[in-house]
Amino acid sequence: MVRVASEILNGRVPEGPVDQIWDKHRFNMKLVNPANKRKFSVIVVGTGLAGGAAAASMAELGYHVKSFCYQDSPRRAHSIAAQGGINAAKNYPNDGDSIWRLFYDTVKGGDYRAREANVYRLAQISNNIIDQCVSQGVPFAREYGGTLANRSFGGAQVSRTFYCRGQTGQQLLLGAYQALMRQVGLGKVEMFARREMLDLITIDGVARGIVVRNLSTGKLEAHTADAVVLCTGGYGNVYYLSTNAKGCNVTAAWRCHKKGAYFANPCYTQIHPTCIPVSGDYQSKLTLMSESLRNDGRVWVPKNADDSRRPSDIPEEDRDYYLERRYPSFGNLVPRDVASRAAKERCDAGFGVNDSGLAVYLDFRDAINRDGEDTIRKKYGNLFHMYHKITAEDPYQVPMKIFPAVHYTMGGLWVDYQLMSNVPGLFVCGEANFSDHGANRLGASALMQGLSDGYFVIPYTIGDHLARTKFEHIPEDHPECLAAIQNAQSRIDQLMSVQGRRTVDSFHRELGLIMWDHCGMARNKTGLETAISQIRDLREEFWKDVRVLGEGESLNQSLEKAGRVADFLEFGEIMCVDALNREESCGGHFREEHQTEDGEAKRNDEDYSYVAAWEFDGVGEEPTLHKEPLTFPNVPPTTRSYK
Amino acid sequence: MSDETLNLTLRVWRQDNSDSEGEFRDYKLSGVSTHMSFLEMLDVLNEQLIEAGEMPVAFDHDCREGICGMCSLMINGQAHGPDNATTTCQLHMRRFQDGDTIVIEPWRAAAFPVLRDLVVDRSAFDRIIQSGGYVSTNTGNAPDGNAIPIPGKVQEVAMDAAACIGCGACVAACKNASAMLFVSAKVSQLAVLPQGHAERTGRVLNMVAQMDEEGFGHCTNTSECEAACPAEISVSNIARLNREYVRATLVNRD
Numbered sequence: 001m002v003r004v005a006s007e008i009l010n011g012r013v014p015e016g017p018v019d020q021i022w023d024k025h026r027f028n029m030k031l032v033n034p035a036n037k038r039k040f041s042v043i044v045v046g047t048g049l050a051g052g053a054a055a056a057s058m059a060e061l062g063y064h065v066k067s068f069c070y071q072d073s074p075r076r077a078h079s080i081a082a083q084g085g086i087n088a089a090k091n092y093p094n095d096g097d098s099i100w101r102l103f104y105d106t107v108k109g110g111d112y113r114a115r116e117a118n119v120y121r122l123a124q125i126s127n128n129i130i131d132q133c134v135s136q137g138v139p140f141a142r143e144y145g146g147t148l149a150n151r152s153f154g155g156a157q158v159s160r161t162f163y164c165r166g167q168t169g170q171q172l173l174l175g176a177y178q179a180l181m182r183q184v185g186l187g188k189v190e191m192f193a194r195r196e197m198l199d200l201i202t203i204d205g206v207a208r209g210i211v212v213r214n215l216s217t218g219k220l221e222a223h224t225a226d227a228v229v230l231c232t233g234g235y236g237n238v239y240y241l242s243t244n245a246k247g248c249n250v251t252a253a254w255r256c257h258k259k260g261a262y263f264a265n266p267c268y269t270q271i272h273p274t275c276i277p278v279s280g281d282y283q284s285k286l287t288l289m290s291e292s293l294r295n296d297g298r299v300w301v302p303k304n305a306d307d308s309r310r311p312s313d314i315p316e317e318d319r320d321y322y323l324e325r326r327y328p329s330f331g332n333l334v335p336r337d338v339a340s341r342a343a344k345e346r347c348d349a350g351f352g353v354n355d356s357g358l359a360v361y362l363d364f365r366d367a368i369n370r371d372g373e374d375t376i377r378k379k380y381g382n383l384f385h386m387y388h389k390i391t392a393e394d395p396y397q398v399p400m401k402i403f404p405a406v407h408y409t410m411g412g413l414w415v416d417y418q419l420m421s422n423v424p425g426l427f428v429c430g431e432a433n434f435s436d437h438g439a440n441r442l443g444a445s446a447l448m449q450g451l452s453d454g455y456f457v458i459p460y461t462i463g464d465h466l467a468r469t470k471f472e473h474i475p476e477d478h479p480e481c482l483a484a485i486q487n488a489q490s491r492i493d494q495l496m497s498v499q500g501r502r503t504v505d506s507f508h509r510e511l512g513l514i515m516w517d518h519c520g521m522a523r524n525k526t527g528l529e530t531a532i533s534q535i536r537d538l539r540e541e542f543w544k545d546v547r548v549l550g551e552g553e554s555l556n557q558s559l560e561k562a563g564r565v566a567d568f569l570e571f572g573e574i575m576c577v578d579a580l581n582r583e584e585s586c587g588g589h590f591r592e593e594h595q596t597e598d599g600e601a602k603r604n605d606e607d608y609s610y611v612a613a614w615e616f617d618g619v620g621e622e623p624t625l626h627k628e629p630l631t632f633p634n635v636p637p638t639t640r641s642y643k
Numbered sequence: 644m645s646d647e648t649l650n651l652t653l654r655v656w657r658q659d660n661s662d663s664e665g666e667f668r669d670y671k672l673s674g675v676s677t678h679m680s681f682l683e684m685l686d687v688l689n690e691q692l693i694e695a696g697e698m699p700v701a702f703d704h705d706c707r708e709g710i711c712g713m714c715s716l717m718i719n720g721q722a723h724g725p726d727n728a729t730t731t732c733q734l735h736m737r738r739f740q741d742g743d744t745i746v747i748e749p750w751r752a753a754a755f756p757v758l759r760d761l762v763v764d765r766s767a768f769d770r771i772i773q774s775g776g777y778v779s780t781n782t783g784n785a786p787d788g789n790a791i792p793i794p795g796k797v798q799e800v801a802m803d804a805a806a807c808i809g810c811g812a813c814v815a816a817c818k819n820a821s822a823m824l825f826v827s828a829k830v831s832q833l834a835v836l837p838q839g840h841a842e843r844t845g846r847v848l849n850m851v852a853q854m855d856e857e858g859f860g861h862c863t864n865t866s867e868c869e870a871a872c873p874a875e876i877s878v879s880n881i882a883r884l885n886r887e888y889v890r891a892t893l894v895n896r897d
Contacts, residue, residue, distance in 0.1 A: 057782040072703060073769050075809055076711040092789065128785075135785035137778045137838040139802040146792025164802060170710055171805060178777035185773035193766065216758055245705040279678045284686055285707045386709060389726075389733045390680075455782045503693045505686070550698050554660065555759040557701050558693065 002581050002625050009262075009613055009628035012416040013117040018634050019100075022121045025417075026460055030467035037062030040466050041225040043210055045197050045252055047074030049169075049447055050430025051231030052176035053454025059188035060179075061459055066223055067180065067189050068212060070196045070247055070560075075177040078233060078245040079450060082169025083290035083383065084153060085161035086447040088126035093150050097158040099123045104635050106445060109155045109335055110410075110438020111587035111603060112637040113265070115611070115630065117417060118435045122445075125452040130162055132455055136175040139164055154291050155335035155442040155642075166290055166382045172447055176454070195221070196560065197252040198488040200228065200259045200426065201474075201481055207256075207426035208474050211484045213492075215560060218553035220488055222481035224474040227425045227462055230256060231454065234409035234431040236269065238568045238575065239520070240512025242406035243275060243288040249564040250571045253413050253432055261421040262613035262626055264414035264434035266571070267579035270441055270588045271521050272407030273339035276390055276400075277359040286405040287390060289362070289383055291443040294332045296367035296376065297400070299323050299339070301351040301360050311353075311361055311399050322346055330642040337440045337588045337601075338642055340404035344521050345599060347403075354401050363399035404521060408446060410437040410588065411578070414613040414628075418461035419453060422613075425469070427462065429453035434611065439587025492552045495562045500545030504561045507542050511535065511565070511572055519576050524592040528580040532573055536620060539569040570619050577614070577623065584608045605637050649675040649736060652744040653688060655700055661756050667746075677737040681724065682707060682714065684736055685747075701760040709733040709873065712808035715815070716761055717748040722812035722871040730810065730873040750811050752820035754858040765811050767857040768825060774853035775846035776829040778838050791837050804831040806874045816871035819860030824868040826854050827884035828876045834887050844891040851888060 014025045032040065040063050044055040047069040055067040069077060091097040102123040107114060130148070134140065140162050141149040150159040164171040183189040194215040201209035201222065209224035235250035236242035257263045274289045300319045307314060322342055324331045334342075343360050346352060353359050368376055373396055377384070384395045391401070412434040419427050419435070430450040437445065474481070518531035542565070550556045585594040585601035586608070594602045611628040650673045658665030672688050679687070682704050689699035705713040709730040716731045718724035724734045739745065747761065755763040793801075805828070813824035830847050833839030839846070862881060869878045 053782070060781045071705060071711075071713060072765055073712075073809065075769070075772075076705055076713045078706060078711070081706045081708055081710050090788070130788045131785040132780075132782055134788040135778065135780040135838055137801070137833050137836050139798050139805050139832070139836070140788070142793055142795045142798045144795045146794045147789050164805075167710065167806065170808075171802075174805065178772060179780075179782075181769060181772040182777045182779060184769075191769070193769075216764075243708075245711060246707060247705050280676055282676060282679050282683050282687055284680070284683050287708045385728070386733065389709075389729060389735065392735070392737060459782065501694075503690050505690060547693055549693060549696065555701055555762065558699055 003622060005615070005624055005626045009414070009611070009626040010416070011115055011628050012418065013115065014417065018117055018120045021117050022124060029460060029464035032463045032467050034062060038064060040064065041066065042227050042229060042462060043223060043225040044068070044229045044231060045210060046077065046231035046233060046432070047177070047180065048077035048079035048231060048233060048430060049173055049176055049450030050454040052077065052173065052180050053451050054229055054231060054429055054458045055189055056176060056179035056183050057455050057459045058462060059183035065183070065189045066192065066225060068192045068195045068197060070194065070215065072194055074180060074191065074193060075174060077173060078248055079447070080170045080173045081245065082447055083166045083288065084292040085151065085163035085168045085444040086129065086172065087153070087160050087444040088130045088162060088448070089123055089160060090127055090130060092148060093159045095158045097160050101158065102126060102160065105156050106436070106442060107438070107632070107635040108640060109440060109442040111440050111601070111640055112438065112605065112609065112632055113268070113586055113630065114438030115435055116632060116634055121457070122436050122449055122452050125456045126448050128456055129448060129451045133172055133175050136179060138171045138175045141165065151292060152295055152333065153443040154294060154333050154339070161444045163292070166292070166380055169447060172451065176451070197232070198255060198563070199484045200256045201484045202259055202423065203474060203478070203480050206424045209481060211488045213488070216555055218551065218556060220485050222476045222485055224476055224478070224481065226466055226471045227427065229427040229429060229458060229462070230413065230432050231429045232432045234412070235571060236406045236409050238511065238572050239406045239515045240508045241278065241283060241286050241516070243272060243286050246285060249567065251564050251567045254567045254571050256413060256421070256423065256426060257616050259423065260616070261423045261426060262414040262615055263411070263574060264611050264613040265411035265578065266575045266614070267519065267582060267589050268410035268439050268587060269406060270336060270408040270410060271340040271404045273336055273343055273404050274362060274402045275405035275407070276387065277354055277356065277403040287386065288405070288407060289387060289400060289402060291336065293362060293380060293383065296379070297332065297362040297364050298366060299332055299360055299362055301346050301353060305350040311363070320351070327642045334642045335440060335442060340521060341590060343404055359401040359403045361399040362402045364395060365399070368396065408441055410434065410439060410441055414611065418464065419457055420461065420465065425465065427458060429458055439589055491563070492559065495546070495548050495559060495566065496552055498543060498546050498548070500547050502545050503547060504558055504565050507538065507546060508561070508565045508568070510538055511569060514538070515572055515575070519579050522590050522592050523579050525580065528576045531576045535569065535572045535576070542566065542569055573620070574614055574623060578612055581612060581625065582608055603639070647677050647741070649677065649739060649741045649743070651675055651739065654744060654746045656748045657700070657760055658757050660759055665757065675736055677735070679736045680707070680732060681718070681734040681736065682732050701762045703762050704732055707732040710808060712810035715750050715763065715810060715812070717751065717815060719746050722750070722816040723873050728873055728875050730808070750815035752814045752859070754820065754822070755811060755814065767859070768809055768811065770857065771822070771826060771850055771853045772829065775842070775849040778833060779842060793837065797835055801832045801836050804828045804876065804880055807876050808874050810873065812871045812873060813868035814859065816867045817860065818865065818867065819863060821862045821868070822854050822857070822859040823862040823881050823884065824872060824876055824878065826850050827880035830887055831880040831883045834883065843887070844895050845897070847884065847887040847891045848895060
């Protein structure tokens with residue numbers, strides 16, 4: 001039985017009508033006098049959309065900011081790979097959009113497992129983000145007359161997505177990066193690239209600094225400040241194969257969890273429906289094909305399971321456009337969780353294509369006939385090019401083959417309405433927190449949330465925290481700093497001293513398979529219990545048999561990977577514990593025991609309309625569950641239907 | 644698709660740190676699937692090296708989908724290898740023949756010192772952007788995104804330039820190790836957009852000055868940079884940079 005804390009977890013959402021909460025709250029928050037801002041320092045970990053935007057915006061306000069990233073440059077954070085676009089409720093196309101509709105769609109799309117007030121704030125801020133990015137010179141697509149262009153995206157019936165070809169994330173990130181570089185140039189931000197956070201420094205329970213490893217030299221460093229903002233992304237790489245960058249990891253968030261921060265809804269992972277299928281056991285990552293392709297591409301499989309004809313030879317009557325068949329009103333634009341499960345259903349039933357049987361077609365034939373190849377090239381040229389490079393097949397000629405893959409994680413460190421975790425002084429923004437997407441994220445809303453948190457939320461809420469707290473200067477040789485360094489050092493020494501036989505990657509692949517098989521697109525009780533015991537065994541074997549060569553005090557990529565995998569081996573277990581506890585199907589979390597007769601997800605609002613925030617009680621120990629109840633006075637829960 | 648496998652000899656640059664002498668070492672790798680990406684092939688080599696007790700080859704990489712700009716590598720003397728418009732992570736082994744010897748080196752440029760094996764320090768690029776590669780607009784109440792119409796064609800020119808991934812292939816490919824293509828891409832993007840006009844003069848002067856200070860070489864219009872660029876940044880941006888620079892020297896009053 002899960003140990004449940006008796007006290008209700010409070011998200012500290014201010015009272016009032018949902019459309020007025022943020023405006024009122026901005027007035028009620030304490031301010032830091034402009035002349036005093038320079039006396040405060042803030043650490044920002046991660047330089048993606050959330051981290052880059054947060055560091056730049058806080059520095060503009062006058063705070064002294066220290067910014068950290070593990071890559072060689074802050075411009076490389078994985079937000080850069082987002083392709084399709086960013087939502088905003090501008091209603092430029094005059095098609096019936098509004099802040100309320102974006103709010104409604106996002107709450108519904110999240111399967112009623114997000115916090116209403118956070119989502120409303122996100123929808124409100126969405127419009128400011130577009131304006132801010134345009135002013136930075138982000139080259140959004142435009143109509144001939146010069147106005148901003150929009151396209152539609154999964155889970156919505158209006159066109160509210162702004163885009164820069166198929167590389168929207170890149171352009172938004174470079175906008176934030178350039179704002180950050182400007183502040184570095186002005187001396188307001190100290191930039192630390194090639195640094196990986198290994199621990200959180202707390203003093204009397206308040207977050208006051210971090211320990212990082214300098215990845216170029218291997219040396220450990222302590223950095224202190226008045227607050228710490230974690231913007232370290234998601235944990236999709238627990239599956240080994242995902243669309244995440246190779247370096248993405250859970251370490252920073254996990255170390256904060258071990259220092260007391262609750263981890264919320266870790267079982268909510270997003271499996272993206274349109275990725276390039278796996279080609280062999282050497283595969284190192286999966287590549288996404290933007291969801292925007294479903295605007296013009298039609299998804300199908302052959303009607304006959306043993307149809308071995310080439311796709312172009314299969315006539316219309318022998319094709320099963322299963323999304324259009326099952327969901328006539330949304331068709332190919334159903335949300336991601338629905339599209340992924342539908343693909344899995346067809347493949348499990350034996351209709352999958354490709355040698356593996358684990359793929360479906362995404363076909364542009366009709367769109368090319370209708371709009372011409374040039375139009376399609378203009379919209380998706382870079383994606384078609386990438387597909388061609390990877391598979392050696394030309395999608396202008398033959399349909400793409402796609403299959404779902406791990407893409408995004410809605411779970412993350414628990415935060416209140418101010419984006420502060422339960423550890424005072426530790427704020428969490430972007431994918432690293434849990435707050436805005438519930439159990440499923442709609443397309444083009446990750447970029448929106450990252451920039452919303454970074455540009456327009458944290459600059460306000462951090463001030464409130466700084467103005468309310470008394471800070472003593474913490475020198476970098478404070479006993480707590482030295483203890484945290486010692487702690488990180490001993491873990492490195494331990495990893496180096498095993499000198500076993502197996503490589504780090506071999507453990508990571510094995511963990512990934514356990515997670516994919518038992519805690520992936522579909523989960524059940526027996527599978528999750530099996531996974532937990534397999535993870536424990538694998539973790540034990542890791543610490544007995546992993547081989548890390550070289551020295552700790554040098555550039556050592558095996559050691560970097562070993563530390564991350566060691567944390568994934570602890571973290572994977574809590575994902576399964578959370579998935580086991582949640583006896584319902586919602587969003588990306590599909591429990592096979594809880595489905596309707598036609599295979600749709602069956603939510604249980606009576607018992608599970610809460611955020612599951614887990615408190616660390618030791619490695620391999622059952623964590624304690626803290627519940628934050630969710631209420632939906634503005635968007636009453638209904639069965640999510642896209643039929 | 645062919646399902647062949649390749650037997651290869653890899654001649655890899657090994658260097659412990661910035662201060663040590665480097666050397667080429669040869670490794671045999673067999674059974675390489677033609678579907679593998681180049682970096683997956685290096686992953687397989689590294690697994691083999693670790694099992695044999697030798698330090699794996701350090702190389703930079705992250706997104707492995709051609710957009711983050713972190714991967715590099717001179718492959719048989721070409722930046723990012725033989726394919727046009729392709730990063731190393733998107734290069735696939737079907738491009739090579741059974742029995743090939745593949746020479747793998749780090750980016751070669753004084754401004755990009757080697758940190759270990761194939762990993763180099765490209766922080767010079769960040770410092771160039773710090774010197775002016777931005778629009779000075781604080782977060783806050785920017786005017787509505789549609790307040791200034793930008794014709795689709797102008798936006799396309801800006802987007803073509805903005806597509807630079809900052810990988811440094813242009814520098815590595817250039818016989819002078821010049822960073823002109825990189826600098827010109829950012830200067831162009833912001834020069835053609837109205838948002839960038841206010842700082843147009845100072846930006847180009849400062850970015851070029853920083854480029855020189857970092858030790859990058861001069862441009863002699865060989866266009867090797869354009870040929871090597873995975874993001875297909877055109878040398879016409881360099882022409883625009885030169886025009887912007889001349890214009891700035893004439894109108895600058897600072």
